[in-house]
Amino acid sequence: MTTLFISDLHLDPSRPAITDLFLAFLRDEAMQADALYILGDLFEAWIGDDTPSPAADAVAVALHAVADAGVPVYFIRGNRDFLVGEDYARRAGFTILPDPSVIDLYGRPVLLQHGDLLCTDDTAYQQFRAQTRDPVFQAQFLSQPLAARIAFAQKARDASQARQSEMKQGDRAQFETVTDVAPAEVDATFGRYGVDTMIHGHTHRPAIHALQAGGRDCTRIVLGDWYEQGSVLRVTPDGWTLDSLAS
Numbered sequence: 001m002t003t004l005f006i007s008d009l010h011l012d013p014s015r016p017a018i019t020d021l022f023l024a025f026l027r028d029e030a031m032q033a034d035a036l037y038i039l040g041d042l043f044e045a046w047i048g049d050d051t052p053s054p055a056a057d058a059v060a061v062a063l064h065a066v067a068d069a070g071v072p073v074y075f076i077r078g079n080r081d082f083l084v085g086e087d088y089a090r091r092a093g094f095t096i097l098p099d100p101s102v103i104d105l106y107g108r109p110v111l112l113q114h115g116d117l118l119c120t121d122d123t124a125y126q127q128f129r130a131q132t133r134d135p136v137f138q139a140q141f142l143s144q145p146l147a148a149r150i151a152f153a154q155k156a157r158d159a160s161q162a163r164q165s166e167m168k169q170g171d172r173a174q175f176e177t178v179t180d181v182a183p184a185e186v187d188a189t190f191g192r193y194g195v196d197t198m199i200h201g202h203t204h205r206p207a208i209h210a211l212q213a214g215g216r217d218c219t220r221i222v223l224g225d226w227y228e229q230g231s232v233l234r235v236t237p238d239g240w241t242l243d244s245l246a247s
């Protein structure tokens, strides 16, 4: 009995070995699980379910095979793939969950989220997030021809990269703080949902944090990215382990 949690694969044609590692993980391990949860940023970029992508097709087929084997697959949108829609969800056989969601994990309530909502010190990002989650804005973007969306995405990625490297070259300690979760928001989130366990990705800082929130002992589990190797949280009724997957 094992439930699997992953996030931040950032699948991209430029890193085919990671897509292969993920396909092997689905074939070998996920097929045997109780459930698979993907907590966002499965893809490095997503500009609409209608975008032709052999890699996204292969991933959809492999995920659907897991679902067909009787393993429920759940997906929470990340900050990169926030435009993944119900059409791709059908092709991949997964269920899209709201961000955040509380699930019952072997009898305990656990809060799941991508993790970007916890990074409240990055006000510029939170502004971008609020704007790009507007359904009217999204429908307008998705109605544009593919070439226009590709050009827009390239510009967004260039601007983001420029901003990141500028922030890094400035105050390095400040960069580390701004791009990590805000402790006050973590505390508030534990209180708001009344849980004592949360699982998220996004920050690419894999760890299991024990902390106090509202006078309770709480656990915050952070999944790692799949840039150099895989990262998977395996939960059984008896406990959890956060492991690397060699590529």
Ligand code: OKV
Binding pocket: 044, 045, 046, 047, 079, 080, 081, 083, 125, 128, 131, 132, 133, 134, 137, 138, 139, 140, 141, 142, 152, 153, 154, 156, 157, 160
């Ligand atoms: C995703 C991020 C690029 C961060 C969507 C309006 C809509 C543009 C879009 C273009 C970019 C997603 C869809 C991408 C996330 C970046 C750079 C930084 C910080 C809308 C305009 F739908 F909301 F209206 N885009 N792409 N970034 O390349 O996948 O998260 S993307």
Ligand code: MN
Binding pocket: 008, 040, 041, 078, 079, 080, 114, 116, 201, 202, 203
């Ligand atoms: Mn992210």
